[in-house]
Amino acid sequence: MAKNLTTREEDYSKWYNELVVKADLAENSGVRGCMVIKPYGYAIWEKMQAELDRMFKETGHQNAYFPLFIPKSYFSKEASHVDGFAKECAVVTHYRLKTDESGKGIIVDPDAKLEEELIVRPTSETIIWDTYRKWVQSYRDLPILVNQWANVVRWEMRTRLFLRTAEFLWQEGHTAHATEAEAIAEAEQMLRVYAEFVENYMAIPVIKGLKTESERFAGALETYCIEALMQDGKALQAGTSHFLGQNFAKAFDVKFTDKEGKMDYVWATSWGVSTRLMGALVMTHSDDNGLVLPPNLAPDQVVIVPIYRNDEQFDAVSEVAKMIMNDLRASGLRVKFDDRDTHKPGWKFNEYELKGVPVRIAIGPKDVEKGTVEIARRDTLEKEFVKTEDVVDTIGALMDEIQKNLYKKASDFRSNNTTTVDSYDEFKEVLNTSGGFILAHWDGSAETEERIKNETKATIRCIPLDDNTQPGSCMVTGKPSSRRVLFARAY
Amino acid sequence: MAKNLTTREEDYSKWYNELVVKADLAENSGVRGCMVIKPYGYAIWEKMQAELDRMFKETGHQNAYFPLFIPKSYFSKEASHVDGFAKECAVVTHYRLKTDESGKGIIVDPDAKLEEELIVRPTSETIIWDTYRKWVQSYRDLPILVNQWANVVRWEMRTRLFLRTAEFLWQEGHTAHATEAEAIAEAEQMLRVYAEFVENYMAIPVIKGLKTESERFAGALETYCIEALMQDGKALQAGTSHFLGQNFAKAFDVKFTDKEGKMDYVWATSWGVSTRLMGALVMTHSDDNGLVLPPNLAPDQVVIVPIYRNDEQFDAVSEVAKMIMNDLRASGLRVKFDDRDTHKPGWKFNEYELKGVPVRIAIGPKDVEKGTVEIARRDTLEKEFVKTEDVVDTIGALMDEIQKNLYKKASDFRSNNTTTVDSYDEFKEVLNTSGGFILAHWDGSAETEERIKNETKATIRCIPLDDNTQPGSCMVTGKPSSRRVLFARAY
Ligand SMILES: [Zn+2]
Ligand SMILES: [Zn+2]
Numbered sequence: 016m017a018k019n020l021t022t023r024e025e026d027y028s029k030w031y032n033e034l035v036v037k038a039d040l041a042e043n044s045g046v047r048g049c050m051v052i053k054p055y056g057y058a059i060w061e062k063m064q065a066e067l068d069r070m071f072k073e074t075g076h077q078n079a080y081f082p083l084f085i086p087k088s089y090f091s092k093e094a095s096h097v098d099g100f101a102k103e104c105a106v107v108t109h110y111r112l113k114t115d116e117s118g119k120g121i122i123v124d125p126d127a128k129l130e131e132e133l134i135v136r137p138t139s140e141t142i143i144w145d146t147y148r149k150w151v152q153s154y155r156d157l158p159i160l161v162n163q164w165a166n167v168v169r170w171e172m173r174t175r176l177f178l179r180t181a182e183f184l185w186q187e188g189h190t191a192h193a194t195e196a197e198a199i200a201e202a203e204q205m206l207r208v209y210a211e212f213v214e215n216y217m218a219i220p221v222i223k224g225l226k227t228e229s230e231r232f233a234g235a236l237e238t239y240c241i242e243a244l245m246q247d248g249k250a251l252q253a254g255t256s257h258f259l260g261q262n263f264a265k266a267f268d269v270k271f272t273d274k275e276g277k278m279d280y281v282w283a284t285s286w287g288v289s290t291r292l293m294g295a296l297v298m299t300h301s302d303d304n305g306l307v308l309p310p311n312l313a314p315d316q317v318v319i320v321p322i323y324r325n326d327e328q329f330d331a332v333s334e335v336a337k338m339i340m341n342d343l344r345a346s347g348l349r350v351k352f353d354d355r356d357t358h359k360p361g362w363k364f365n366e367y368e369l370k371g372v373p374v375r376i377a378i379g380p381k382d383v384e385k386g387t388v389e390i391a392r393r394d395t396l397e398k399e400f401v402k403t404e405d406v407v408d409t410i411g412a413l414m415d416e417i418q419k420n421l422y423k424k425a426s427d428f429r430s431n432n433t434t435t436v437d438s439y440d441e442f443k444e445v446l447n448t449s450g451g452f453i454l455a456h457w458d459g460s461a462e463t464e465e466r467i468k469n470e471t472k473a474t475i476r477c478i479p480l481d482d483n484t485q486p487g488s489c490m491v492t493g494k495p496s497s498r499r500v501l502f503a504r505a506y
Numbered sequence: 507m508a509k510n511l512t513t514r515e516e517d518y519s520k521w522y523n524e525l526v527v528k529a530d531l532a533e534n535s536g537v538r539g540c541m542v543i544k545p546y547g548y549a550i551w552e553k554m555q556a557e558l559d560r561m562f563k564e565t566g567h568q569n570a571y572f573p574l575f576i577p578k579s580y581f582s583k584e585a586s587h588v589d590g591f592a593k594e595c596a597v598v599t600h601y602r603l604k605t606d607e608s609g610k611g612i613i614v615d616p617d618a619k620l621e622e623e624l625i626v627r628p629t630s631e632t633i634i635w636d637t638y639r640k641w642v643q644s645y646r647d648l649p650i651l652v653n654q655w656a657n658v659v660r661w662e663m664r665t666r667l668f669l670r671t672a673e674f675l676w677q678e679g680h681t682a683h684a685t686e687a688e689a690i691a692e693a694e695q696m697l698r699v700y701a702e703f704v705e706n707y708m709a710i711p712v713i714k715g716l717k718t719e720s721e722r723f724a725g726a727l728e729t730y731c732i733e734a735l736m737q738d739g740k741a742l743q744a745g746t747s748h749f750l751g752q753n754f755a756k757a758f759d760v761k762f763t764d765k766e767g768k769m770d771y772v773w774a775t776s777w778g779v780s781t782r783l784m785g786a787l788v789m790t791h792s793d794d795n796g797l798v799l800p801p802n803l804a805p806d807q808v809v810i811v812p813i814y815r816n817d818e819q820f821d822a823v824s825e826v827a828k829m830i831m832n833d834l835r836a837s838g839l840r841v842k843f844d845d846r847d848t849h850k851p852g853w854k855f856n857e858y859e860l861k862g863v864p865v866r867i868a869i870g871p872k873d874v875e876k877g878t879v880e881i882a883r884r885d886t887l888e889k890e891f892v893k894t895e896d897v898v899d900t901i902g903a904l905m906d907e908i909q910k911n912l913y914k915k916a917s918d919f920r921s922n923n924t925t926t927v928d929s930y931d932e933f934k935e936v937l938n939t940s941g942g943f944i945l946a947h948w949d950g951s952a953e954t955e956e957r958i959k960n961e962t963k964a965t966i967r968c969i970p971l972d973d974n975t976q977p978g979s980c981m982v983t984g985k986p987s988s989r990r991v992l993f994a995r996a997y
Contacts, residue, residue, distance in 0.1 A: 045580070045636050046624065049573035054652060057570045079548045082540035083626075083657055083673050084596070087603070089536070091611050105575070106600040106614050107626065110661040112578070112593060120582050123597050123623055132614055133537065135574075135598065135626070145536050155848050161545060166574055166657065170601040182574050357646050 020369075022303045027247040031298060035176045038306045038370050040293065048174040048181030052290070055370065058314035060184070060293060064164065066216050066311075067186065067288070070208050076160045076188060081142050083166075084133035089141040093266040096140065099233020103170035105135040105181075135168040140234065140259070140285055143189045144267040151191060151281055153272045158201075159191040177294035178251075178506055185289035191281045193273060195260070198282035199237075202258040205286040206239040209254035217292065218309040218421040219243045219299045220429055221253055222452075222501060224477025229461050232285075236260040242476045242501065244429045245298040248450025250476050250503035253295055256286035294506070299425050300394075306371030307393055309421050310414040315351040317343055317410060318372045320363045322379035329354075331383050335403065339376065339388065342407050348414070368393065373417050374410055394420055435499070439490045442502070446471055452503050456496035458489035467491060467502070476501045511860075513794045518738040522789060526667045529797045529861050531784065539665040539672030543781070546861065549805035551675070551784060555655065557707050557802075558677065558779070561699050567651045567679060572633050574657075575624035580632040584757040587631065590724020594661035596626040596672075626659040631725065631750070631776055634680045635758040642682060642772055644763045649692075650682040668785035669742075669997055676780035682772045684764060686751070689773035690728075693749040696777040697730040700745035708783065709800040709912040710734045710790045711920055712744055713943070713992060715968025720952050723776075727751040733967040733992065735920045736789040739941025741967050741994035744786055747777035785997070790916050791885075797862030798884055800912050801905040806842040808834055808901060809863045811854045813870035820845075822874050826894065830867065830879065833898050839905070859884065864908050865901055885911055926990070930981045933993070937962055943994050947987035949980035958982060958993070967992045 020037065021029045036042050040056030052060065068078075084107060090097045111127030114120070136142065143161075150156060168182050177183075188205060192198040206223055213219050221241035231238040235257035243253045264270070264280035271281055300307040310316050319336045323329040336352050343350045351372075353363055360377070367375050377389040388406060391398045394417050401409050432451030436442045445453055457463060457475065468474050477500070484498040511528065512520045527533050531547030543551065559569075575598060581588045602618030605611070627633065634652075641647060659673045668674075679696060683689040697714055704710050712732035722729040726748035734744045755761070755771035762772055791798040801807050810827045814820040827843050834841045842863075844854055851868070858866055868880040879897060882889045885908050892900050923942030927933045936944055948954060948966065959965050968991070975989040 042637075042640070044573045044633065046573045046575045046577060046633070049575060051573065051637050052571040054568035054570045058568065061569060077545035077549065078552060079545045080543040080675065082535045082537045082542065083659065084537045084540060086537060087612060087614075090603075097612060102604070103602055105598045105624070106603065107596045108599045108614065109597040110594065112581075112595065112597065112625070121578060121588060123578075123599065133596070134603070142535065142537070146533075146542050149533070168574065184571065 020303060020305065023246060024303075030303070031294075032176065034297060034301060034305060035294075040297070040306075041176045043176070046181075048171055050176050050180050050182075052184075055314065056293065059296070059308070059312055060290060062312045062314065063212075063216070063292060064186075067208075067212055068164075070212060071162050071186075071188065074160075074204060074208060076162045076190075078163065079161045080163055080165070081139050081146065083136055085136050085139070085142045087132045087134055089145060090134065092141065093234050093262055095262075096234035096266075103172075104137050105168045105170060107133040107135065136165070137167055137169045138285075138287075139163065139165070139167075139187055140189065140263055141267070144263040144269060144283070147189075147191055147281070148267050148269045151269055151271050154193050154274055157191055157193045157271060157281065158197065159189075160201075161190065162186055162188040175294075177290055177297070180290075183290045185287050187285060187287040190284045191264075191269070192284070193271065193279075193282070195282050198260075198284050199258050202237070202239055202256045202284040202286065205256040205284070206241065206254070209256065209286075209288060210241050213241060213243065213253050213292070213295075214422065216309065216311045217296050217299070218311070218418055218425060219253070219295060220422065220426045222477065222479055223481075224479045224501060226255075226477060227461075227464060227475050227500075229464060230475065232257045234259060234262050236262070239480075240477055242452075242503075243295055243299065244425075244432060244452055244503070245295070245506070246428065247298070248432055248504075250452065250505040251291075251295050251298070252476070252505065253292060254286070254288040257284060259283035259285060300421050301371065304396070305369035307421065308371035308373060310373045310418050313371065313373050314349065315372050316348050316414060317350045317374045317376060318363075318367045319350065319352045319376045319378065320360050320367075321352075321354055322360045322377055324380075328380045331380060332378050335383055335388070336376075336378050339378075339403070339406050343410060346407050346411055348410065374413055376406070376410075392417060394424075437487075437490060442467075442473075442490055443471055446473055446504065450504060452476070452501055454483075454499040455490045455502055456487040456498075457500050458492050458494035458496055460492075460494075463489060463491050471504075473502045473504050476503050476505060511794060511796065514737060515794075521794070522785075523667065525788060525792060525796060526785075531788070531797075532667045534667070537672075539662055541667050541671050541673075543675075546805065547784065550787070550799070550803055551781060553803045553805065554703075554707070554783060555677075558699075558703055559655075561703060562653050562677075562679065565651075565695060565699060567653045567681075570652045570654055571656070572630050572637065572654060574627055576627050576630070576633045578623045578625055580636060581625065583632065584725050584753055586753075587725035587757075594663075595628050596659045596661060598624040598626065627656070628658055628660045629776075629778075630654065630656070630658075630678055631680065631754055632758070635754040635760060635774070638680075638682050638772070639758050639760045642760055642762050645684050645765055648682055648684045648762060648772065649688065650680075651692075652681065653677055653679040666785075668781055668788070671781075674781045676778050679775070679777040681775045682755075682760070683775070684762065684770075684773070686773050689751075689775050690749050693728070693730055693747045693775040693777065696747040696775070697732065697745070700747065700777070700779060701732050704732060704734065704744050704783070704786075705913065707800065707802045708787055708790070709802070709909055709916060710744070710786060711913065711917045713968065713970055714972075715970040715992060717746075717968060718952075718955060718966050718991075720955060721966065723748045725750060725753050726776075727753070730971075731968055733943075733994075734786055734790065735916075735923060735943055735994070736786070736997070737919065738789070739923055739995075741943065741996040742782075742786050742789070743967070743996065744783060745777070745779040748775060750774035750776060791912050792862065795887070796860035798912065799862035799864060801864045801909050804862065804864050805840065806863050807839050807905060808841045808865045808867060809854075809858045810841065810843045810867045810869065811851050811858075812843075812845055813851050813868055815871075819871045822871060823869050826874055826879070827867075827869050830869075830894070830897050834901060837898050837902055839901065865904055867897070867901075883908060885915075928978075928981060933964075933981055934962055937964055937995065941995060943967070943992055945974075945990040946981045946993055947978040947989075948991050949983050949985035949987055951983075951985075954980060954982050962995075964993045964995050967994050967996060
């Protein structure tokens with residue numbers, strides 16, 4: 016059942032690229048660096064969006080929409096932001112094409128040059144804070160708790176489907192607050208929301224932490240993040256939440272009058288997750304047979320495949336299949352009955368395995384006679400026969416079990432691939448063998464961090480927000496360290 | 507209760523512009539022609555999206571996502587499409603900014619010029635058909651029933667919030683079929699879906715019809731549309747569905763093998779509605795007091811405002827209000843209890859009237875004593891006292907009644923503003939007095955259509971798809987006409 020898929024062992028990177036295309040998640044387009052998200056991939060993204068959107072609304076946020084284009088000058092207003100973002104980006108310089116008089120087809124009309132170039136948003140802090148200035152006068156106008164679902168563009172030279180593309184889809188929350196404490200609480204709350212989503216829906220365990228100064232978002236005072244570990248031992252940043260202080264309020268002159276009548280600048284946060292999560296989902300759970308989807312996000316949770324040799328058998332099998340489908344649907348599950356006569360059962364088994372459908376039911380004429388069906392789990396590839404009347408209960412329980420099993424597998428993998436080291440030599444050895452997360456002491460300086468990165472390609476993924484705060488001494492310089500931090504090579 | 511809103515009578519256009527801003531639907535941004543859709547406006551758009559998306563899925567469509575950018579050369583591939591779309595558009599010519607060495611701040615890096623310019627999509631037929639070529643080999647791969655929710659850009663010199671903006675949000679369906687008949691059936695089906703949505707959710711009656719050849723979408727063999735009438739007597743095209751024949755399949759070489767093994771080009775449709783519908787919603791129902799929203803799309807269907815002079819009264823009133831809120835929510839309604847102490851009841855009444863909340867409940871200490879509440883309808887501005895125990899039933903019935911009443915009002919308005927004329931003089935007179943829809947005979951020629959447009963600014967909105975097919979003679983040329991067509995000045 017290899018489906019001509021490269022194995023993870025052979026070439027993990029190739030396995031990923033092939034799987035994304037073969038499982039109909041996404042493909043490259045005719046535009047360099049821009050992907051097409053195919054219907055099956057988009058259906059998974061829609062499930063993710065729906066859950067996140069619900070969680071955002073439950074925490075008091077509303078959606079809005081801000082312009083795709085940002086005037087070039089806006090980027091210069093926040094000093095550190097311009098360095099971080101106004102570099103590799105798509106620049107609109109003209110607003111018209113015309114038919115060339117000398118027969119060269121259509122060309123850019125030189126008379127239609129913009130006075131000021133427009134940047135296709137790489138992130139929207141600047142345009143949003145330019146807007147918030149008009150929305151905020153008094154403490155009564157605060158907080159502003161707004162999220163946007165949008166496409167953004169960051170020109171990337173080397174792209175990979177979902178993981179790094181020139182255009183990607185994301186959500187970006189941008190909130191405005193009257194106090195520093197409230198803004199920090201918001202940034203921390205959204206980190207918890209992300210962690211909850213990634214763990215409970217994507218079945219991926221994450222480590223919550225703070226970025227070091229050099230890894231912070233451009234313009235942030237503090238960047239919170241969640242970090243996940245992929246099957247090849249590399250880390251993937253699954254979401255970030257930024258406490259922006261008053262930087263953007265100062266850059267865009269957003270002030271408010273507080274209850275005592277004093278003027279102050281507004282406090283800000285921003286936070287986002289993107290279609291990159293699709294990459295994390297694939298890389299965490301899938302195997303050499305294809306995609307493995309957690310039931311909570313699978314577009315089809317159950318597929319029913321009929322097995323028959325003639326019309327009479329098809330009718331008998333279909334009757335049972337439809338009854339089971341209806342019962343499962345009534346119990347709240349997403350079920351597909353694949354009764355196409357253009358494809359054989361073996362082809363279908365292969366297809367749904369490749370596409371990661373959590374449970375497959377097969378029903379043949381003998382099953383109808385015996386009053387049983389065959390149930391196959393995608394996560395363990397185990398099969399069992401179940402009495403027709405027990406199908407709904409069995410599959411209901413299986414959904415929970417598969418969801419939990421995927422989380423446990425990923426969690427065990429992470430435990431087995433997290434190493435505590437005390438020397439720089441050991442650090443390098445682990446990186447060059449098993450990889451994974453490494454907990455080590457670091458002296459807190461940007462120089463040491465930079466040196467480690469240059470020498471090993473490993474970065475500090477985060478300073479974990481946990482209770483393991485035992486001091487020690489830096490594995491590189493021997494200087495004092497207040498706690499171990501989390502290192503890894505990363506996507 | 508004028509809320510400083512210009513009246514429709516005074517200046518309809520100004521009334522619209524003010525209302526959109528004051529009711530917190532949208533506002534202009536710092537980027538010419540691009541709007542900010544504010545949270546309240548976006549919440550209405552989300553309701554519209556949710557219903558449309560459900561209807562698309564019920565008719566077998568799936569969502570996907572295609573690139574924002576389209577290489578310039580793609581537009582040249584379909585001859586009529588290039589004339590229609592590759593003109594006023596945003597052109598990306600560079601992919602990097604840099605800090606100017608002579609201190610001019612950030613500038614476009616001249617070394618980062620793209621080999622081929624990219625156009626920000628004005629519509630996605632070209633990039634999608636370039637993709638479909640890879641998806642289709644055999645009749646087994648058809649139909650492709652795909653929709654995309656996206657932002658698009660058409661450079662407009664004169665813009666108005668929602669009605670005409672450089673960037674707008676929309677959905678675009680793009681389907682591929684094995685036969686001409688199936689593609690035509692799809693285009694017609696989606697026209698019906700749009701009509702159903704606009705009539706049942708937006709409470710706006712529409713006329714279904716076909717565009718004349720000169721008004722067709724660039725690249726279409728037939729454009730179906732729905733046309734609505736605004737309160738100022740101008741028409742607004744609320745949605746279009748195009749039968750594209752094999753034009754895009756030929757331009758992008760998309761062929762398939764049919765059941766008999768013969769090769770043929772694939773048949774296509776596309777269809778779309780946009781945030782322009784928000785403009786139609788405002789202009790159809792709203793009045794000089796502000797927005798009027800149909801219950802089926804109102805983010806808040808009911809708002810409860812407490813009236814009190816002291817804490818004790820507030821507690822008593824709140825208790826009743828919360829009970830009512832919970833009962834109404836349990837019955838499936840979207841209810842807000844506005845217990846903010848930062849604003850007075852009069853301010854709140856004004857605010858919710860401006861924002862078009864269908865039903866307002868006011869509760870004061872006397873109401874608590876008497877066991878009643880005051881209910882006010884936004885559509886008729888009528889108020890009545892209702893016993894507390896009857897609130898849920900009363901408001902449940904009111905929701906239906908308001909939805910129907912809005913439709914009926916709009917429908918009556920349209921009947922009163924649809925004129926059948928037989929002479930060109932009468933035609934001009936109607937246009938210059940009441941405006942509205944005009945049914946008249948036309949000889950079917952593009953010349954006559956053009957002459958009428960130049961002389962009166964009225965266009966043929968559509969050739970209605972109804973049974974009124976009595977022949978006659980053209981009001982301008984006297985030549986034979988097979989049926990009356992629908993004229994109006996339009997947005
Ligand atoms: Zn981290
Ligand atoms: Zn029409």
